[in-house]
Amino acid sequence: MDNGSPKIAILGAGVVGMTVAKILQQDLRNVDITILADGFKEDTVSAVAAGIFRPGTSFRGPTKEITKKWIDDSWNFWQDILKTSEAHKAGLMTLGTYIFSKENYHVTRNHLIEDVVPIYRAVDEDELKLCGTGWKYGSYFSTIKIGCDKYLPWVEKSFIENGGKITRQKIDSFASLNSKFNLVFNCTGMGAKTLCNDYDLVPLRGQIVKARVPSLKMAFYGDYDTYIIPGMDGVATLGGVRQYDSYNRAVCKHDAAAILERCYDLLPFLKGAEIVGHKVGLRPHRVPVRVEPEIIDGVKVVHCYGHGGYGVMCAPGTAMEAVKMGYDILKSKSKI
Numbered sequence: 001m002d003n004g005s006p007k008i009a010i011l012g013a014g015v016v017g018m019t020v021a022k023i024l025q026q027d028l029r030n031v032d033i034t035i036l037a038d039g040f041k042e043d044t045v046s047a048v049a050a051g052i053f054r055p056g057t058s059f060r061g062p063t064k065e066i067t068k069k070w071i072d073d074s075w076n077f078w079q080d081i082l083k084t085s086e087a088h089k090a091g092l093m094t095l096g097t098y099i100f101s102k103e104n105y106h107v108t109r110n111h112l113i114e115d116v117v118p119i120y121r122a123v124d125e126d127e128l129k130l131c132g133t134g135w136k137y138g139s140y141f142s143t144i145k146i147g148c149d150k151y152l153p154w155v156e157k158s159f160i161e162n163g164g165k166i167t168r169q170k171i172d173s174f175a176s177l178n179s180k181f182n183l184v185f186n187c188t189g190m191g192a193k194t195l196c197n198d199y200d201l202v203p204l205r206g207q208i209v210k211a212r213v214p215s216l217k218m219a220f221y222g223d224y225d226t227y228i229i230p231g232m233d234g235v236a237t238l239g240g241v242r243q244y245d246s247y248n249r250a251v252c253k254h255d256a257a258a259i260l261e262r263c264y265d266l267l268p269f270l271k272g273a274e275i276v277g278h279k280v281g282l283r284p285h286r287v288p289v290r291v292e293p294e295i296i297d298g299v300k301v302v303h304c305y306g307h308g309g310y311g312v313m314c315a316p317g318t319a320m321e322a323v324k325m326g327y328d329i330l331k332s333k334s335k336i
């Protein structure tokens, strides 16, 4: 390794790795960054996500304060892009969202974002009838959606234009990176399970149905993980399931049937919509999300993985913290 500018590797090209890359390039000049990953764009879990900004209570950092900071920083990062003429190309859109429940008032509230989004309010009697009868509780909030089908290629393009390098490669150990890089960001999502021997990282299997619904302009959530989220291109994401510790990457026709039944119950007019696809993704679930420096086999590593069902929305806040840790560990001579 020469003594010039530091050589940095980012393992993983999902939303977390690409966002770390974007933040690093915004911050530093004369830095040599390589993204190493065995899957890109549509081959990542990030590409399965609808990408709505709505954290669940299972999203947690090491403390309440850090969790909140990650969420607030992420919101501001996305707002900065939304204000630019690049927003559409980057896959960002604003989105009015209803969340209804027949059973539980608490699921309609969200203490993590009620003070972040511009509107979060209880619905009135008329709105409760928007999705048929029997809905007892509901909230409306305005949020955003980040479509990784656009965001990942958008970041990749500017990363390369700014001198970044990309290599398709599976990494089996940190030792193999020793002497090649001064600093490594580990953004491998579920891949960290084997790379780091991390027993706390568990797949939370998700499956979705894609349906063409150009008239749908708002998102709807119902009970039991039921959601209908419009996309920029007129194709909506219908979900979902959360299957703990399941590694099944195949589409399950029974899950698809159950998803459609629940979504049709929530919005009956969807019954006529053309089904254009089915997807499965394993959410990298870990409590807390791991954003942490470590020296492994002589390599300075900053981990940033385990975002579960909230990695798209919260990639920026966690990436900012990881990058800060990266600068600190790069300067330090001592062992962690």
Ligand SMILES: Cc1cc2nc3c(=O)[nH]c(=O)nc-3n(C[C@H](O)[C@H](O)[C@H](O)COP(=O)(O)OP(=O)(O)OC[C@H]3O[C@@H](n4cnc5c(N)ncnc54)[C@H](O)[C@@H]3O)c2cc1C
Binding pocket: 011, 012, 013, 014, 015, 016, 017, 036, 037, 038, 039, 040, 044, 045, 046, 047, 048, 049, 050, 051, 052, 053, 054, 169, 170, 171, 172, 187, 188, 189, 190, 191, 192, 195, 205, 206, 207, 208, 239, 240, 280, 281, 282, 283, 284, 305, 306, 307, 308, 309, 310, 311, 312, 313, 314
């Ligand atoms: C159905 C579903 C719906 C979702 N909805 C939302 C939502 O609405 N909002 C939201 O915020 N989040 C949502 N999520 C969660 C979100 O998709 C994840 O939290 C996020 O994609 C995790 O991003 P990541 O970059 O950590 O992982 P990934 O996207 O999986 O990327 C990991 C990268 O690491 C690479 N990699 C792994 N191991 C290795 C290795 N050994 N060597 C080299 N490369 C390696 C992979 O090839 C890939 O490039 C949803 C997930 C699913 C499944």
